[in-house]
Amino acid sequence: MSLAHRNDADRRRQEAKRARGRTFVAITFVPVVLALALVATLFADVITDTVSWQIVEPAYTTESWSFTEGFAFFSTWENVVEKELVARGEDPAVVLDDPEERRKFRLRNRVELLWQLDGAPLRYVVTSSRDDTVADYGFFEGLRQLDAIRAEAGEGQEVRLNPWLDAAFLTKNASRTPVMAGLGNALIGTLWVIGLVIVFSLPIGVGAAIYLEEYAPDNAVTRFIELNIRNLAGVPSVVYGILGLYAFVRVFEFGPTVLSAALTLSLLILPVVIIAAREAIKAVPPSLRQASYGLGATKWQTVSQVVLPNAITGITTGMILAVARAIGETAPLLLVGAAAFIPRAPEGPLSTYTVVPIQIYSWVAENDVEFAHVASAGILVLLAVLLVLYGAAFYLRRRFERSW
Amino acid sequence: MSQTVPEDHVTVRSDPVDANDAVVAIEDLSLWYGDFQALRDVSLTVPKNQVTALIGASGCGKSTLLRSVNRMNDLVPGVTVQGKIHYEGADLYDPVVDPVEVRRRIGMVFQKPNPFPKSVYENVAFGPRLHGFKGDMDAHVETSLKRAALWEEVQDKLQQSGLGLSGGQQQRLCIARAMATEPDVILMDEPTSALDPIATDRIEELIHEIKQDFTVIIVTHNMQQAGRVSDRTAFMHLGVLIEEGPTERIFTNPQHEMTERYISGRFG
Ligand SMILES: Nc1ncnc2c1ncn2[C@@H]1O[C@H](COP(=O)(O)OP(=O)(O)OP(=O)(O)O)[C@@H](O)[C@H]1O
């Protein structure tokens, strides 16, 4: 009797415990769902923002060519431009055969593959910086009122579904005309800056991590340094911008160049790189070091031949995450002089430059709905790059965990 | 087992090793981890081409003594050592002696197999490469693997990861790796405690074979193993070497009462 009673009480207590567990799960679940919903909304918004319906009044012709008409291996551009020039009533040879004329034409006109309403969906058009956008409608708004928009388009105007993010967007350069604007120079700038950031921060970060983890004496000075590295990782990035402006731009007189930006961002991510590299070095099993020492390896031989090769995945993961952070940084680069518009791509460490987030920032700041679409397209590219990097880091980390 | 050892205990020695046969001679060795004294005036002579077993209850300092012989204890912060270990006419703890060179000449095999996450071949070649081996590496790797009785099993997977082998094979790989640097002495700290009985058998056979070329000091918790593989046995308790002598004598006719109790399983 007493036993049965105790079992009943037990069961009730168990039941209560389980109920509490469920409540707890529910409480933690809500914010997760909310956060996911928010991220999804953000993505959906950015993506739909990269497509818009436009009524355009072309400066020259309203001609367009289907994909099969326009496409030609390696010479699609020439092919479409030739058709366009004929349609404009000009002599194609004048433009196509003279390099200088070609360059000028390129600056004012783009061959684009656009969604057209009539005929085949994908059509080549030549857009010109003189084309006039009469009206611009968001994707869903346009879908709802398509008939009204069509009716609104007057003589010599046409309705286009403009996908702002297309292949050409990645090569087009900054422009005052939204349709002409692209990420070209900014991407090259980002490549230069990040390339140099890796060159600077990888050896210094890994070197510092090796020193702190393997060689530094365990004393007050070392602990002070460690504490500061951890604190530096939390300093707002704009502070690094001020430091970079003072040190690299002014004192070392590197000016507003790729080099100044790379040095500033290297300082910014160094604490993170050092911390990640130390964790990776720490994670190498002591038994492997023992094996190496036991075979008569010196400290340096052990570090370079056993510890580092086994920490390399962890170091790489940390480096990727740090680089992802550097790619998205805007504030410090505004301070050390990234330009919003630069006429040509950087050619070396001492070139002026712009980077992707700065370019996006300058588009967002434009007072023009069309630039909002351009900015969205830029954001999407940036997010895609970051997603790839985070994916790579995730993959490496998984593999790293599996190896022991 | 918490029985104390009198301060003035004198190690009981039967049939002491002739100084001419000695490879390693430990003399009055004391060792402290910080304030804690882990070894108390240990003296032990290790004869050439024989297997010496260290036995004793957990925590009595067997590993500590073993690791003193190739100066692995130097890697532990806060260790102080007093006394001498004679090896090839020098004292291993003489300041002029390079511990790195000591470890090349006195190799070590650990309790848990710890091959590098590299290929079987690279595991064996690791030591020779460190020390600038000039000869035919392929042949050297093969010889080392044959001496470790592993060649037959791995000759087709030399380029595969050492971690892909079974536990017993990994341990033999570690033995091959240790032998590849051509040491005089091989220290083994409970080399079979992580292995199944069959793998253990193979390692024990192997120890029997390699003592023609090497001097072996082995720590073991397994009385039968000590009986099977060793020529001499040293019994330790609380950092003190209680008794040492020929294995047969220690096991059949221990002189000290503590040894007797440990052997007969009445303690520890
Ligand atoms: N790194 C260390 N720091 C401090 N004390 C240690 C350290 N290593 C060992 N000791 C202590 O020294 C004593 C001897 O340890 P040791 O590892 O040599 O024992 P053992 O005989 O090998 O034991 P087991 O059979 O369990 O391996 C133990 O009391 C242990 O706690």
Ligand SMILES: [Mg+2]
């Ligand atoms: Mg031990």
